[in-house]
Amino acid sequence: MRRFLVLPTSRAGWGLLIAFLTLVLAGSWPVISWVNRATLVMGLPLLVVWSYVIIFACVAVMLIGNRMVERDDHE
Amino acid sequence: MNSAWPLVITLLYVATAMLIGLRARAGRSMNNLEEWGVAGRSMGPVTLYLLIAAGSVSAYTFMGAPGWAYSKGVAVFYVAVYLAYLALVAWYFGPKVWQFGEQFGHVTQASAIADRYQSPALGALSALVMAVGSVAYAVLQTIGSAYILFVMSGGQIPVWLGVLLVLACIAVYLYASGQRAIGRTNAFQGVLMLVVAWAVGLWAIHSATGGLSFAGVFERIAAEHPEFLTLPGAGGDMSFSFWTTSIIVSMFSFMPPVWTQWMSASSARTIRRSATWLPTYYVVILPMVVVGFIGIFSLPELVRADTVVLEYAMQHLPVVLVGLLGAGTLAASMSSSEPFIHSISLSVSKDVLQPLLKLSEGVTAKLARLLILPIMFLVIAPLAIAEPGSLVMILLVGLGFASQVLPAFIGMFFWPRASRLGVMAGILGGFVVTVAFTTLWRHPLGIHAGFWGLMVNLPLFVLVSLATPATRDEVVERFFRIAAPRGLTRVGKRVS
Structure with missing residues (x-):
C-alpha cells in the first residue's frame, strides 16, 4: 500500500481532475497573459470579466461533480 | 461629517x-x-x-x-x-x-x-x-x-x-x-x-x-x-x-x-x-x-x-x-x-x-x-x-508557513508513504526559505516567497519520507479508507 498514490479510478474521475486543472490553468500564466489587454467587455476590463468567468466555471464544474458523486452514492 | x-x-x-x-x-x-x-x-x-x-x-x-x-x-x-x-x-x-x-x-x-x-x-x-x-x-x-x-x-x-x-x-x-x-x-x-x-x-x-x-x-x-x-x-x-x-x-x-x-x-x-x-x-x-x-x-x-x-x-x-x-x-x-x-x-x-x-x-x-x-x-x-x-511582516511569514504545511496534507490525502520526519523536514526547510524570502530578499524574480518555500519543501519531504520509517500500517489504512475509498493506484494499475 505504501508505494501507491491516490489517483482517479474512473473516466469520470479523470474528467473531473482535468476540469479542475483546466480551471487553475485558466487563472494562471500563460493563459492570463492572453486576456491581459486594456479593453472593455460589457463595460468591464477584460481581466475582470475573465476572473468572473473562472469563478462561475468553478460553480459549474462542482455542480457536475456533485451529480457524479451522488450518482455513484459515494462520499 | x-x-x-x-x-x-x-x-x-x-x-x-x-x-x-x-x-x-x-x-x-x-x-x-x-x-x-x-x-x-x-x-x-x-x-x-x-x-x-x-x-x-x-x-x-x-x-x-x-x-x-x-x-x-x-x-x-x-x-x-x-x-x-x-x-x-x-x-x-x-x-x-x-x-x-x-x-x-x-x-x-x-x-x-x-x-x-x-x-x-x-x-x-x-x-x-x-x-x-x-x-x-x-x-x-x-x-x-x-x-x-x-x-x-x-x-x-x-x-x-x-x-x-x-x-x-x-x-x-x-x-x-x-x-x-x-x-x-x-x-x-x-x-x-x-x-x-x-x-x-x-x-x-x-x-x-x-x-x-x-x-x-x-x-x-x-x-x-x-x-x-x-x-x-x-x-x-x-x-x-x-x-x-x-x-x-x-x-x-x-x-x-x-x-x-x-x-x-x-x-x-x-x-x-x-x-x-x-x-x-x-x-x-x-x-x-x-x-x-x-x-x-x-x-x-x-x-x-x-x-x-x-x-x-x-x-x-x-x-x-x-x-x-x-x-x-x-x-x-x-x-x-x-x-x-x-x-x-x-x-x-x-x-x-x-x-x-x-x-x-x-x-x-x-x-x-x-x-x-x-x-x-x-x-x-x-x-x-x-x-x-512589523505586523504585516509577521502575518506574511505566518501565512507563508500555512502553505508549508502542505506535505502533511499530501500524506493525509494522496501519499501513504509520507513519514513524520519527511513532513517535519519539508515544513522546516520550506519555512526557513519562506522567512528568508519574505524578510531578507523579498519575492526573488517576482515569485511569491511561499512558492520558493514549496520548491524546497516538497523535494525534501519526498526524499526524507522515502529514507525514514513510515507511519504504522493500521493508521495509514484507517486514513486511506476515507481518502481513497476505491483503492490506490500504481502507474495505471488499480489496487483495492
Missing part, C-alpha cells in the same frame, strides 16, 4: 451581532469540545455557505481591495480567483476532513496531523506555528475594527477603546456559544456585507457617473489611465509570475479555522453543496473594488489608499449609507477575526496543553473556552493598540 447616524448604525450592528451570538447557544452545554469547538457537527448548507464566505471576506474586501484597485488596478482580482479556487479545495478535501473528524473524533487540524503521523509533537508544532499567523491575522482585523469605530464616531472612540469594545463583544458570545456563535453571526454578517457592498457601490457609481453602469467608470479609466486595466498594474509590481504564484500559494494554505468550519458541517454532502455555490458570494468584491477605481479620478491626492471607500463615502454618500458602510466593514473584520481567535484557543488547548499537561477532555474543553480571554486581552489587544510596524 458631524451626524451621529453613522455611529448609531454601526453600534446597532454591534448590538445585533452580540444578541445573535448569545442566542446561538440555545440552552446547550458548551463544556465539551464537540459542542464549543465544532458546533456538534450540525451546520446546514446555508449557514455553512455564509460561515465560510463571510470568514474569507475580511476587512480587506472593504478597505484593502479597493485600496489595491486605487493604487494598482485590476491586479486586485487575483483575490477573487484564489477565493474561487479555495471553494474547489473545500469541495474535494472538506468532505474527507469531515469524515476524519466524525470517525476519529478530531476537532482541530493539528489533531488530525498528530493522529495521521502518530506524533503529538508534530501536531503541537503545527498548532503553535499556525497560531503565530492566526494571531497576526486577528490583530490586523481588530485594528481595522477599531479604525472603523474611530472614523464613525468622528474621533470620539479612540483606537484603544475601539479595540477593547470589539474584543469584549466577541469574547462574550464566543465564550457563551463557541462555534455556534461564529456560524450564526457570520451568517448575519455575510448577508449584511453583500447588501452594503452593492448599495455603497451602486450609489458611488451613480454619484460619479450619473448612471448605474460600471461602464461609465471603466471607460474613463481606459481613456485616462489604461495602465490600471492590465498587469503588472499601475505600480508595475504585479507580474504574471507574482499573480500566478500568489494564487497557488494562497490556494494551498489550509488555515486551521477553515478546517474547523468543515468539521462543523452536518454531513459530508453539506460541505460539498456549500462549496459548490461558494464562488457566487465573491460578487461582493466587485462593487467595492469599483469604488477604488472611482477614487483614481475623484480622490487623486489620497494619502492612504486603503481609506479610499471611506473617504469617498464621507464626501459623496448620504449619512445612512456611511453608517451602513461602517457596519459592513466592521462585520467583515469581526467575521474574519472571531474564527481565528476561536481556532487558536481550541488548538492550543487541544494540541499543545492537553498532551503536555495530560488533561482530561472535560478540563481541556473548559480551558479552551477560558483561553480566549488571555489570547484576546493579553495578546491581541496590546498588539492591536501598539500597531507594531
Whole structure:
C-alpha cells in the first residue's frame, strides 16, 4: 500500500481532475497573459470579466461533480 | 461629517451581532469540545455557505481591495480567483476532513496531523506555528475594527477603546456559544456585507457617473489611465509570475479555522453543496473594488489608499449609507477575526496543553473556552493598540508557513508513504526559505516567497519520507479508507 498514490479510478474521475486543472490553468500564466489587454467587455476590463468567468466555471464544474458523486452514492 | 447616524448604525450592528451570538447557544452545554469547538457537527448548507464566505471576506474586501484597485488596478482580482479556487479545495478535501473528524473524533487540524503521523509533537508544532499567523491575522482585523469605530464616531472612540469594545463583544458570545456563535453571526454578517457592498457601490457609481453602469467608470479609466486595466498594474509590481504564484500559494494554505468550519458541517454532502455555490458570494468584491477605481479620478491626492471607500463615502454618500458602510466593514473584520481567535484557543488547548499537561477532555474543553480571554486581552489587544510596524511582516511569514504545511496534507490525502520526519523536514526547510524570502530578499524574480518555500519543501519531504520509517500500517489504512475509498493506484494499475 505504501508505494501507491491516490489517483482517479474512473473516466469520470479523470474528467473531473482535468476540469479542475483546466480551471487553475485558466487563472494562471500563460493563459492570463492572453486576456491581459486594456479593453472593455460589457463595460468591464477584460481581466475582470475573465476572473468572473473562472469563478462561475468553478460553480459549474462542482455542480457536475456533485451529480457524479451522488450518482455513484459515494462520499 | 458631524451626524451621529453613522455611529448609531454601526453600534446597532454591534448590538445585533452580540444578541445573535448569545442566542446561538440555545440552552446547550458548551463544556465539551464537540459542542464549543465544532458546533456538534450540525451546520446546514446555508449557514455553512455564509460561515465560510463571510470568514474569507475580511476587512480587506472593504478597505484593502479597493485600496489595491486605487493604487494598482485590476491586479486586485487575483483575490477573487484564489477565493474561487479555495471553494474547489473545500469541495474535494472538506468532505474527507469531515469524515476524519466524525470517525476519529478530531476537532482541530493539528489533531488530525498528530493522529495521521502518530506524533503529538508534530501536531503541537503545527498548532503553535499556525497560531503565530492566526494571531497576526486577528490583530490586523481588530485594528481595522477599531479604525472603523474611530472614523464613525468622528474621533470620539479612540483606537484603544475601539479595540477593547470589539474584543469584549466577541469574547462574550464566543465564550457563551463557541462555534455556534461564529456560524450564526457570520451568517448575519455575510448577508449584511453583500447588501452594503452593492448599495455603497451602486450609489458611488451613480454619484460619479450619473448612471448605474460600471461602464461609465471603466471607460474613463481606459481613456485616462489604461495602465490600471492590465498587469503588472499601475505600480508595475504585479507580474504574471507574482499573480500566478500568489494564487497557488494562497490556494494551498489550509488555515486551521477553515478546517474547523468543515468539521462543523452536518454531513459530508453539506460541505460539498456549500462549496459548490461558494464562488457566487465573491460578487461582493466587485462593487467595492469599483469604488477604488472611482477614487483614481475623484480622490487623486489620497494619502492612504486603503481609506479610499471611506473617504469617498464621507464626501459623496448620504449619512445612512456611511453608517451602513461602517457596519459592513466592521462585520467583515469581526467575521474574519472571531474564527481565528476561536481556532487558536481550541488548538492550543487541544494540541499543545492537553498532551503536555495530560488533561482530561472535560478540563481541556473548559480551558479552551477560558483561553480566549488571555489570547484576546493579553495578546491581541496590546498588539492591536501598539500597531507594531512589523505586523504585516509577521502575518506574511505566518501565512507563508500555512502553505508549508502542505506535505502533511499530501500524506493525509494522496501519499501513504509520507513519514513524520519527511513532513517535519519539508515544513522546516520550506519555512526557513519562506522567512528568508519574505524578510531578507523579498519575492526573488517576482515569485511569491511561499512558492520558493514549496520548491524546497516538497523535494525534501519526498526524499526524507522515502529514507525514514513510515507511519504504522493500521493508521495509514484507517486514513486511506476515507481518502481513497476505491483503492490506490500504481502507474495505471488499480489496487483495492
